Amino acid sequence: MKETLVGLQQIAVSAAVEKKAIDVVLLDLRGRSDLADYFMICSGSSKAQVQAIADSIIENANSANIKPAFTEGYETGTWVIIDFMEIIVHIFLEESREFYDLERLWGDAPVYREADS
DSSP states (O other), X not given: OOOOOOHXXXXXXXHHHHTTOEEEEEEEOTTTOSSOSEEEEEEESSHHHHHHHHHHHHHHHHHTTOOXXXXXXXXXXXXXXXXXXXXXXXXXXXXXXXXXXXXXXXXXSOEEEGXXX
């Protein structure tokens, strides 16, 4: 997907990259899911990094007056979900990301990779 990220998309991707998230991917689910327009998926190499990525995304969104509808999994730090309604952010420990393989489940969705920008 060669599109310019805007608004919450850019905030989430930039905040994750700022905290050295691994393999930041944005899946375009418009017309494919009623859950959200986008899934952002990224990884951290430790529980502390996963939580730092989540904190950064939430803090940057709050600075833009955007609040998540809910957050789940923060305490365990293996898979944190931040639901902004328009975008659902998934932050995994690397091993958990491989196990759940969300990218495969949405394999037909257009993909933006942070490295593509």
